[in-house]
Amino acid sequence: MSEMTPAGGPHSANGHGSSSQHDAVGPTVEPIPNPGLPEHAPRPTDVDPAMERRAERQVAGMFIAATVMALAFCVCYFTVGFDSTMFGYGMQNLTLGVTLGLSLLLIGLGANHWARKLMADQELIEHRHPLASSTEDRDAALLAFRTGAAESGFGRRTLVRNSMLGALAMLGLPAVVLLRDLGPLPGNVLAHTVWRKGVRIVNDVAGTPIRPGDIELGQLVNAEPASFFPSVGANGQTIPAQYEGIQLNDEKAKAAVIVVRMQPEDIHPSKSHASWGYEGILCFSKICTHVGCPISLWEHTTHHVLCPCHQSTFDLGQDAKVLFGPAARALPQLPIGVDSEGFLIAMHDFYEPVGPSYWERG
Amino acid sequence: MKFLSTRRRHPLAGLIVLGLALVMMGAFYSAFRPAAAGQSGSDTALIAQGRKLFVVSCSTCHGLNGEGTLDKGGNQNGPSLVGVGAAAVDFQVGTGRMPLAAPGTQAAARHPVYSPQEVRALAAYIATLGPGPSIPAANDYGTAGLSAEEIAQGGEFFRTNCTACHNYAGKGGALPSGRYAPSLTGVDPRYIYEAMVTGPQSMPIFSDAVLKPQEKRQIIAYLQTLESQPAYGGSQLGSLGPVTEGLWSWLAGIGVLVLATVWISNNGARARKKSHE
Numbered sequence: 145m146s147e148m149t150p151a152g153g154p155h156s157a158n159g160h161g162s163s164s165q166h167d168a169v170g171p172t173v174e175p176i177p178n179p180g181l182p183e184h185a186p187r188p189t190d191v192d193p194a195m196e197r198r199a200e201r202q203v204a205g206m207f208i209a210a211t212v213m214a215l216a217f218c219v220c221y222f223t224v225g226f227d228s229t230m231f232g233y234g235m236q237n238l239t240l241g242v243t244l245g246l247s248l249l250l251i252g253l254g255a256n257h258w259a260r261k262l263m264a265d266q267e268l269i270e271h272r273h274p275l276a277s278s279t280e281d282r283d284a285a286l287l288a289f290r291t292g293a294a295e296s297g298f299g300r301r302t303l304v305r306n307s308m309l310g311a312l313a314m315l316g317l318p319a320v321v322l323l324r325d326l327g328p329l330p331g332n333v334l335a336h337t338v339w340r341k342g343v344r345i346v347n348d349v350a351g352t353p354i355r356p357g358d359i360e361l362g363q364l365v366n367a368e369p370a371s372f373f374p375s376v377g378a379n380g381q382t383i384p385a386q387y388e389g390i391q392l393n394d395e396k397a398k399a400a401v402i403v404v405r406m407q408p409e410d411i412h413p414s415k416s417h418a419s420w421g422y423e424g425i426l427c428f429s430k431i432c433t434h435v436g437c438p439i440s441l442w443e444h445t446t447h448h449v450l451c452p453c454h455q456s457t458f459d460l461g462q463d464a465k466v467l468f469g470p471a472a473r474a475l476p477q478l479p480i481g482v483d484s485e486g487f488l489i490a491m492h493d494f495y496e497p498v499g500p501s502y503w504e505r506g
Numbered sequence: 507m508k509f510l511s512t513r514r515r516h517p518l519a520g521l522i523v524l525g526l527a528l529v530m531m532g533a534f535y536s537a538f539r540p541a542a543a544g545q546s547g548s549d550t551a552l553i554a555q556g557r558k559l560f561v562v563s564c565s566t567c568h569g570l571n572g573e574g575t576l577d578k579g580g581n582q583n584g585p586s587l588v589g590v591g592a593a594a595v596d597f598q599v600g601t602g603r604m605p606l607a608a609p610g611t612q613a614a615a616r617h618p619v620y621s622p623q624e625v626r627a628l629a630a631y632i633a634t635l636g637p638g639p640s641i642p643a644a645n646d647y648g649t650a651g652l653s654a655e656e657i658a659q660g661g662e663f664f665r666t667n668c669t670a671c672h673n674y675a676g677k678g679g680a681l682p683s684g685r686y687a688p689s690l691t692g693v694d695p696r697y698i699y700e701a702m703v704t705g706p707q708s709m710p711i712f713s714d715a716v717l718k719p720q721e722k723r724q725i726i727a728y729l730q731t732l733e734s735q736p737a738y739g740g741s742q743l744g745s746l747g748p749v750t751e752g753l754w755s756w757l758a759g760i761g762v763l764v765l766a767t768v769w770i771s772n773n774g775a776r777a778r779k780k781s782h783e
Contacts, residue, residue: 185776234738241740256770347716349662358715362705365716366666404710441670443681443708450682452670457682468682 181267189261199261206254213247334505335497337369337399338387339478344370345403345427345488353487354403359425362444365403366430369490372396398498400430401478402440403488406447410461417463420479422488427478428464429498432456434471436499449475472501549630556631559624563605572635590704591638592629597700599625611684612707639703639714646719647699649727657731660724667712668725675745676729681708691733695726 189196220239228235276282298305344353348366351373359365371386372395387395408424420426428449432439437453447461456469464475476498479491497505513519561570567584569575574586587594598604599620603613620628629641652660665674668690673679676690685708690698702722705711712722743750 187776229736232736233740234736237738237740260770348666349659350718350721352716352718354716358713360711360713362711363713363716364667364710438670440667441681442710443685444705444710445708446682448682452679455682 181269184267187261187265190265196262199257203254203258203262206250206257210247210250210254213243213250217243217247334499334502337494337498338371338395339369339399339490339493341489341491342483343490344483345401345480345490346370346373348400355486356423356425356482356488359403359405361405361407361424363405364440364442364444366440367401367403367427368396369399372399397436398431400438401427402430402442402449403427403480404442404444404447404460406444406461410447412462414463417477420477420491422480422482425480425488426460427480427488427490428458428460429476429478429494431499432471433466433473433475433498433500434469439475552627552630553634555624556627556629559620559628560631563619564628567606572632587632587635589636589638590632592633592641593639593700594704594706595629595632596625596641597697597704597706599628601697603706612686615688639700642696642699642703642719644696647695647723647726649695649723649730652724652727656724657727660721660726660728663717663721664725664728667717671709673745674747675732675742677745690729695730698726698729 189199217240220236220243224236224239226234226236230238277285293299345367346353346369348368351368351370353370354365354367372392374385375383377383385392403425405425411421411424411426413420430438430440432451432453434451434454434456437451439449439451439456439458441450441452442448442460443450447459448467449458449460449464450456451469451471454470456471457467458464458471458475459467460475464477466472466474473496476494476496478494481489481491483489560568560572564572564584567575568587569584572587575583577583598613600618600622602616602618605619606613607616618625626641632638633640664676668676671679671681671687672690673687678687678689680686687709699722701709702712702717702725703714714722743754
């Protein structure tokens with residue numbers, strides 16, 4: 145406490161009843177002498193009335209300009225059309241931003257200029273208060289707490305105390321019951337996609353089914369399951385897509401795939417994956433196994449797929465194993481084949497969950 | 507000669523001389539004019555011209571018959587050109603990527619070395635090596651008559667197939683080992699179409715059988731719409747996303763705030779200097 149109070153300073157009184165304590169410790173010795181405040185140097189506006197009037201006009205000028213800018217904002221809002229452009233910029237956003245920004249800036253500059261040039265300019269010292277209360281205050285507080293504890297019988301009447309603690313603990317149960325209704329547990333939806341045996345692989349956006357002959361060597365196709373798109377039935381009627389809205393987005397986020405074609409001799413699959421391709425055409429999940437970015441940056445010269453988010457690199461010639469980057473697992477591969485009409489189809493769902501790892505997956 | 511000299515003042519003499527001069531000019535022109543493309547009669551000449559150009563400036567890497575060559579280490583020096591098609595030649599030579607000035611990670615677009623006619627000749631020669639995509643006609647990549655909905659769908663195709671490498675605004679991006687996807691801004695629609703069909707360098711192929719010509723036109727139209735759009739959000743900082751935007755807001759934005767704070771807390775001008783000590 146003593147080091148907070150500069151000895152011999154002009155404002156050393158702290159007024160918190162600690163002076164008696166101070167006296168008990170004895171006079172403090174500062175390691176270096178207190179230099180005190182430097183001599184006050186007046187500003188030009190303090191000594192020259194002309195400068196003062198000039199500063200006054202400047203501050204008022206900034207505030208008036210801010211007012212004009214705020215008005216100009218309103219005028220621009222109603223007069224500048226959305227389609228008008230200036231220097232290749234959208235005129236409306238430009239004028240609204242400039243006028244509102246200038247108005248705010250000028251208010252700030254005016255306030256700052258006012259404080260620096262015209263408001264009172266003396267050096268003040270405000271001493272820190274001691275952080276601890278006085279001994280008397282602390283003793284009184286302790287005494288009050290002990291008296292209260294004794295009078296309430298909190299320590300003596302154990303039945304009352306324990307039943308109250310039990311009642312408070314039981315309040316957690318209604319909260320659990322309410323929170324449970326926030327939604328069903330995810331179950332196994334993370335482990336499955338809409339791919340099934342026989343689901344056609346179609347070009348994303350357009351929804352056109354693909355024949356193996358359509359895919360050239362070195363080609364990349366961003367594809368989705370056919371069930372996301374309307375199809376034409378046997379009688380020529382349009383069958384609507386099986387999924388729509390939020391459900392479509394949820395399923396699309398898991399089912400997106402990339403289809404590539406390589407020279408068969410460039411593909412070195414493990415035994416279990418050997419029959420998953422079709423004449424050099426391979427199909428992999430488009431969802432990076434690191435944090436789930438869509439990954440379709442395929443270099444057909446190296447057969448590498450690179451994730452644009454964190455540069456995880458997968459070698460599609462070797463079951464999409466990780467070559468580089470933070471991803472821990474290879475991209476899941478979709479086993480593919482051809483249906484009776486000659487279109488590419490899935491032969492099975494993915495054999496492992498797509499996308500980033502999660503706890504239960506390990 | 508007396509017959510001519512006596513009639514040289516004849517009123518029709520001027521006209522006759524003029525007619526003779528025109529006939530001679532026509533004969534000279536048809537004898538010396540360069541072989542025009544697209545004329546069936548001159549295809550053989552065009553292919554022969556292309557073969558000559560190929561042997562001079564392409565065969566070092568691609569082999570005397572376009573079969574490709576290997577370097578001493580057995581690595582590919584120049585790929586085989588059998589079956590790449592005329593479209594690949596038109597793209598590579600027309601954008602100045604080929605002939606390669608020096609071996610490197612990636613051929614960059616530069617001022618084309620060959621005239622359009624010579625590019626056509628080279629393309630005609632390479633097309634004889636094996637079947638491949640031909641140079642698209644103007645109405646294959648022209649974007650006239652596309653509705654706003656079709657252009658918007660072109661944006662969907664673009665975001666699904668192209669943005670992974672070429673960036674959401676088509677400004678290009680980095681690839682592993684010093685390679686890169688070039689910017690698509692200001693690129694001739696014909697070259698964009700040809701790149702999709704032929705898959706130059708690291709780029710995969712997007713064949714017409716899967717990504718239909720109409721869908722390719724939609725993508726090109728979407729790119730043109732992007733280019734012609736005014737910058738409604740202010741300066742785009744190269745449309746490179748969080749990198750330039752973050753750099754700008756941290757250096758320029760925070761930097762200006764720090765400087766302003768230093769300036770505000772500064773003592774400023776005083777009428778009389780403080781006298782210390």
